[in-house]
Amino acid sequence: MMSSVSDPRSLKAVEDLPVFDRIDQSSFGTDVASMCAELFADPYQGPMRTTAGGYTDGSVFIYRNAELKTLVSHQALTNQPVKILAAPYRDQRQPDPSGFEQLMGRNLFTMQAPEHGTARQLVSRRMTTGSISRLAQPVTEMVLGLVDRASEEGEVDFRKAVADEAMAGFWQIALGWTPEEAAHACSLAAKSQMSNLLNPSSSERRAIDRASAELLRFLTATIRRQIDAGTQSLLAELVTDYASLPLDAPGRPVVLEEVFGASLLDGLHSLGGVIANVTYGLLCAPEALAAVRQDRDLVRAAYHEGVRLHPAVILTQRHASEDLVIDDLLVPGGTPVTMGWLLGNRDPEAFDDPDCFRLGRPVGPQATFGGGFHICPGRNIVKFLCETVIRAITDSSVQIELAGECRWLPATGLHELKSMPILIKRR
Numbered sequence: 001m002m003s004s005v006s007d008p009r010s011l012k013a014v015e016d017l018p019v020f021d022r023i024d025q026s027s028f029g030t031d032v033a034s035m036c037a038e039l040f041a042d043p044y045q046g047p048m049r050t051t052a053g054g055y056t057d058g059s060v061f062i063y064r065n066a067e068l069k070t071l072v073s074h075q076a077l078t079n080q081p082v083k084i085l086a087a088p089y090r091d092q093r094q095p096d097p098s099g100f101e102q103l104m105g106r107n108l109f110t111m112q113a114p115e116h117g118t119a120r121q122l123v124s125r126r127m128t129t130g131s132i133s134r135l136a137q138p139v140t141e142m143v144l145g146l147v148d149r150a151s152e153e154g155e156v157d158f159r160k161a162v163a164d165e166a167m168a169g170f171w172q173i174a175l176g177w178t179p180e181e182a183a184h185a186c187s188l189a190a191k192s193q194m195s196n197l198l199n200p201s202s203s204e205r206r207a208i209d210r211a212s213a214e215l216l217r218f219l220t221a222t223i224r225r226q227i228d229a230g231t232q233s234l235l236a237e238l239v240t241d242y243a244s245l246p247l248d249a250p251g252r253p254v255v256l257e258e259v260f261g262a263s264l265l266d267g268l269h270s271l272g273g274v275i276a277n278v279t280y281g282l283l284c285a286p287e288a289l290a291a292v293r294q295d296r297d298l299v300r301a302a303y304h305e306g307v308r309l310h311p312a313v314i315l316t317q318r319h320a321s322e323d324l325v326i327d328d329l330l331v332p333g334g335t336p337v338t339m340g341w342l343l344g345n346r347d348p349e350a351f352d353d354p355d356c357f358r359l360g361r362p363v364g365p366q367a368t369f370g371g372g373f374h375i376c377p378g379r380n381i382v383k384f385l386c387e388t389v390i391r392a393i394t395d396s397s398v399q400i401e402l403a404g405e406c407r408w409l410p411a412t413g414l415h416e417l418k419s420m421p422i423l424i425k426r427r
C-alpha cells in the first residue's frame with residue numbers, strides 16, 4: 001500500500017482526489033449508519049480529501065479499515081503539531097500562546113518523537129489495566145449508587161444522570177478530588193472539547209480558549225496538591241517513575257502535573273460520552289441485551305460491540321511529516337491527514353453486516369482507539385468503566401429501556417449523544 005517517493009510525476013496529487021463533502025453538511029455525524037452505508041457502496045473506495053477551512057482543513061481523508069490499520073503506525077504520519085492544531089486560536093497581537101495551545105501542547109496528542117515516547121510512557125503506565133483495577137471496588141459501588149438514584153427517579157437522561165456522573169466519580173476516586181472539583185474539571189473539559197467542532201464560530205473559539213487555559217491551571221494545581229498530600233497511590237507511582245527519569249531524557253516533562261493533567265482531557269469529557277454510546281448500542285439491540293442479562297460473561301463482548309458501533313471519536317487529525325505515498329497518491333510533507341476511526345469500524349470488508357450489533361465479533365479489526373505507537377492510552381479506563389456500567393444496568397433487578405429520541409451532536413469530530421432519555425427502575 002505504501003512506498004517511498006520514486007518518480008513523483010507518475011503519482012496522483014491530493015488535488016485529484018474526490019472530495020468527502022458529507023463532512024461539510026451541517027448534519028454531519030447525526031446518522032453515521034446511513035453515511036457509512038452510502039460511502040462504502042460508492043464504486044470509488046480510495047483516499048479522499050476534505051475542503052479547506054475548519055478542523056479538517058484541506059486534509060487527505062482515510063476511512064477504509066485496512067488503510068487506517070496500515071497508516072496508523074507509519075513513521076511519517078505523526079501527531080498534528082500543536083502550532084498547526086492551535087493556529088486558529090492564536091492572537092497575533094499577543095506574544096503568549098493561546099490557552100488552547102498551552103493545554104494541547106502539554107497533551108501527548110500533539111507531541112513528536114523522541115519527546116513523545118518518554119512522556120507517553122509516564123502517562124500510559126498509570127492507565128494500564130493493572131494500575132486501574134485497584135479501583136474496582138469503590139468504582140463499582142459508585143456506579144451502583146448512580147443506577148439506584150436513577151431508578152428512583154424513573155425517567156432520566158442517561159448521559160447526564162449516569163454516564164457523566166460515572167466519569168466524574170471515577171476521577172474523584174482515582175485522584176482524590178472533591179465532587180465539586182471533579183464536576184468543575186469535567187465542565188471545563190466539555191467546553192475545551194468543543195475544539196472538535198468541525199467549524200467553530202469565533203465566539204466558540206474564544207470560549208474553548210478560556211476554558212482550556214483555566215482547565216490546565218486547575219488540573220496542575222489540584223494534581224500537585226494531591227501529590228503533596230501523598231494519599232493517592234496512582235499519583236505516588238507517577239512521581240516515582242518521574243523521579244527515575246534521567247534529567248536530560250528527551251520529553252521529560254518540565255512540569256509533571258501539566259503533562260499528566262492535560263493528557264486526561266478526553267477522560268474528562270469523551271469518557272462520559274462513550275459510556276452513554278455503548279449503553280445506547282446495547283439498548284438498541286434487545287436480543288443482545290437479553291443474552292447479556294442471562295450470561296454475565298457476555299459483558300465484555302457487549303462492550304466491544306457497543307464501542308465498535310459507537311466509538312466516542314469519529315475522526316482525529318494526523319500530519320504527514322515528510323512526503324509519503326499511499327497507493328498511487330503522493331501526500332506532500334506538511335499535509336494534514338484525517339483518520340476516520342468510526343468509519344473504519346463500519347467497513348463491510350472488515351465487518352460482515354457492519355451495522356448489526358453482534359456479540360462475539362473478533363476485536364482485532366476495530367479502529368476505535370487507533371493503534372501502534374499512538375494507540376489511545378485511555379482505552380483501558382474506557383473498557384473498565386463501560387463494563388462496570390453494563391454489569392450494573394444488566395443486573396436482573398434492573399429494568400431499563402430507551403424512552404424517547406436520542407440525538408447526536410452534529411458537525412463535530414466526536415460522536416456524542418446530546419440527549420438519551422431512558423426509563424429505569426428496580427424490579
Ligand code: HEM
Pocket residue numbers: 079107108109110120263264265266267268270271274311312313316317318339341367368369370371373374375376377378379381382
Ligand atoms: C472515550 C473514548 C475514547 C476514544 C474513542 C479514544 C480514541 C483515541 C484515538 C483514536 C487515539 C489515537 C489518535 C491517533 O492515533 O492519531 C487516541 C489517543 C489518545 N487518547 Fe484516547 N480515546 C478515548 C478516551 C480516552 C481517555 C479516557 C483518555 C485519558 C484518560 C485518552 C487519552 C488519549 C491520549 C493522551 C491520546 C494521545 C496518545 C498519543 O499520541 O500517544 N483517551 N484516543
